[in-house]
Amino acid sequence: MKEFKKIKNFVFDLDGTLYSELDAVFGQVSKRMTKFIAEKLNLDLKKAKELQTNYFHKYSTSLNGLMIHHDIDASEFLKYVHDINLDFMHKDLILRKELLKLNAKKFIFTNGSHDHVANITKHLGIYDLFDGAFDITDCNYIPKPAIEPYKKLVSKFNIEPSESVFIEDIAKNLEPAKKLGMKTVWLINDEYWGKKDSDKDFIDFKIKNLSSFLKEINILKVA
Secondary structure (H helix, E strand, C coil): CHHHHHCCEEEECCCCCCCCCHHHHHHHHHHHHHHHHHHHHCCCHHHHHHHHHHHHHHHCCHHHHHHHHHCCCHHHHHHHHCCCCCCCCCCCHHHHHHHHHCCCEEEEECCCCHHHHHHHHHHHCCHHHCCEEECHHHHCCCCCCCHHHHHHHHHHHCCCHHHEEEEECCHHHHHHHHHHCCEEEEECCCCHHHHCCCCCCCCCEEECCHHHHHHHHHHHHHC
């Protein structure tokens, strides 16, 4: 953990990382994706869901596959699928406290949209704590784990990878960050897609709770 004393930039994935109620959020997003695909491509819901899943596994996001094969309007898709109800989500006062204590810049790096970032972080009560967010539009809809968005993230925010850490719940998304020289942290979970490749050596640390992990770092930095 000593190496975290030199970390100047904390890069966080959004969904499944800054909050844990992934099913409650993505259950809604997934249903809206299926409905959108069904209506746009004139498919029944079962066929639409199969296509959605197939594209996700093949292209890292369903949107990527839809753009490649069906010329779907990305902005329309993102606006529609992220129009969800987050009334169940409460402010995370513990996470806010540890983020405030963190003596470093803080960024969000997501395959979602800026509107989705704002919606989630406002409900969590941490919207004002970040120095910037990099979303799917910032790299012309090329998603993680392609290397291009990682390079553009570094360039956009002028961060030094060797002084940065990336925290993610999808293990394979950590590999490009490691290649660029970042420290990598996997937030342990049992999701099939999340834990795939979680045994690889491009993961530096594995944690069970983000707030507890940040608390350890904050204690370390003042020690």
